Amino acid sequence: MCDTCGCSITPGNEHLVRADGKHAKTKDGRAAVTVLRNLLSENDHQASHNRDHFDTHGVLTINLMSSPGAGKTSLLESTIRALIGEFSIAVVEGDLETENDAKRIRAQGVDAVQITTGSACHLDAHMVHDALHRLDLDGIDILFIENVGNLVCPASFDLGQHRNITLLSVPEGDDKPAKYPVMFRAADLVLMTKSDLLPYLTEFSPKRAESQLRHLATEVPFLRITTRNDDGISPWLDWLRTEVAEQRGRCDRGESAHPAIQPDGAHIHSHDHGKLTKTRGMTI
Amino acid sequence: MHELSICLALLDQVQSVAREHSATRVERIVLRIGPLSGVEAPLLENAYPLAAAGTIAENAQLNIEVAPVVIRCRDCSAESEVAPNRLICGSCGGFRTNLVSGDELLLAHLELSLPDDKEPTTGIPEHPGV
Numbered sequence: 001m002c003d004t005c006g007c008s009i010t011p012g013n014e015h016l017v018r019a020d021g022k023h024a025k026t027k028d029g030r031a032a033v034t035v036l037r038n039l040l041s042e043n044d045h046q047a048s049h050n051r052d053h054f055d056t057h058g059v060l061t062i063n064l065m066s067s068p069g070a071g072k073t074s075l076l077e078s079t080i081r082a083l084i085g086e087f088s089i090a091v092v093e094g095d096l097e098t099e100n101d102a103k104r105i106r107a108q109g110v111d112a113v114q115i116t117t118g119s120a121c122h123l124d125a126h127m128v129h130d131a132l133h134r135l136d137l138d139g140i141d142i143l144f145i146e147n148v149g150n151l152v153c154p155a156s157f158d159l160g161q162h163r164n165i166t167l168l169s170v171p172e173g174d175d176k177p178a179k180y181p182v183m184f185r186a187a188d189l190v191l192m193t194k195s196d197l198l199p200y201l202t203e204f205s206p207k208r209a210e211s212q213l214r215h216l217a218t219e220v221p222f223l224r225i226t227t228r229n230d231d232g233i234s235p236w237l238d239w240l241r242t243e244v245a246e247q248r249g250r251c252d253r254g255e256s257a258h259p260a261i262q263p264d265g266a267h268i269h270s271h272d273h274g275k276l277t278k279t280r281g282m283t284i
Numbered sequence: 285m286h287e288l289s290i291c292l293a294l295l296d297q298v299q300s301v302a303r304e305h306s307a308t309r310v311e312r313i314v315l316r317i318g319p320l321s322g323v324e325a326p327l328l329e330n331a332y333p334l335a336a337a338g339t340i341a342e343n344a345q346l347n348i349e350v351a352p353v354v355i356r357c358r359d360c361s362a363e364s365e366v367a368p369n370r371l372i373c374g375s376c377g378g379f380r381t382n383l384v385s386g387d388e389l390l391l392a393h394l395e396l397s398l399p400d401d402k403e404p405t406t407g408i409p410e411h412p413g414v
């Protein structure tokens with residue numbers, strides 16, 4: 001157990017941290033308690049349960065994040081059409097309101113559960129957990145979670161996914177990675193979508209977009225795709241096939257995976273507080 | 285934008301620690317937050333009174349220490365303090381760096397008022413209901 005954090009306070013040693021105890025006390029007589037616990041530890045705890053659930057069913061779970069309108073749902077429609085017969089797919093859709101996206105996905109012949117968050121700007125692990133009660137994961141190879149369209153908040157919440165994908169569409173501009181470093185740093189793969197628009201939006205430089213991504217100290221793949229022609233998403237499909245194979249291997253070995261965001265920093269903050277404070281992003 | 289959710293999570297933890305210590309009031313809360321956590325300290329400060337109303341931490345002073353963004357270069361081992369969107373080694377200019385500090389979202393410590401008991405530090409503590 002950790003010596004400095006609130007998690008080690010037990011009935012047997014509680015008197016030590018009370019006023020007059022030999023642990024810390026402020027000048028005006030208050031008890032000072034060092035906690036060092038991640039604020040999102042409750043969410044991370046639920047996310048860890050979700051991940052266990054996915055691994056038990058041998059499912060690869062992918063969290064799709066982007067600004068609204070970057071093409072997440074269109075990408076899913078094309079992906080489902082391309083992989084039908086090869087993989088079994090299900091989708092969790094997150095939006096503030098409407099079932100529109102879930103209906104579009106169901107029209108492709110796969111199960112989709114819509115989470116409407118009301119005014120919440122992101123999905124969290126508890127919402128995803130509730131959605132899983134409405135989804136049969138038996139026989140599913142890939143579960144896509146389409147997060148709420150937002151380049152800020154979704155990056156902070158672990159849902160239990162294995163990989164994070166961030167979409168950057170050409171009309172948004174090539175400086176998005178510099179403007180939203182938290183989001184792009186969280187990505188295991190960045191997809192430059194709507195690449196068919198490059199000839200019209202000449203101010204968008206794919207090279208500049210990738211360079212700004214590299215400034216976030218990330219070496220993840222940066223793939224150009226478009227859903228407007230037949231082989232426009234093939235690099236993404238190849239990436240997915242590799243990930244499905246790797247997830248199957250991990251499940252056979254009893255292993256799991258987190259999004260690979262900066263394991264060193266995560267390790268420094270995690271201390272040794274056990275499962276409850278498992279920090280986001282550690283690759284295990 | 286999601287700072288209210290973060291505040292509610294914070295209060296859950298603060299109330300839980302306060303309960304563990306049978307505190308009567310939470311006087312001070314110290315958070316340590318890095319820019320790469322995606323949480324803005326001023327927004328959190330604004331959201332806090334709304335979230336804390338009616339709780340044991342209603343009148344607590346909320347102090348937020350903003351952690352610097354510090355990276356260590358995997359190639360030349362230099363450490364640099366950098367901007368959140370430019371995690372480039374200050375020494376060799378490489379981007380193969382690891383984050384040392386800057387994405388923290390931690391409840392660092394709390395100051396609590398405890399019941400005014402005269403319990404001797406060497407005595408057997410009272411722990412009703414445990």
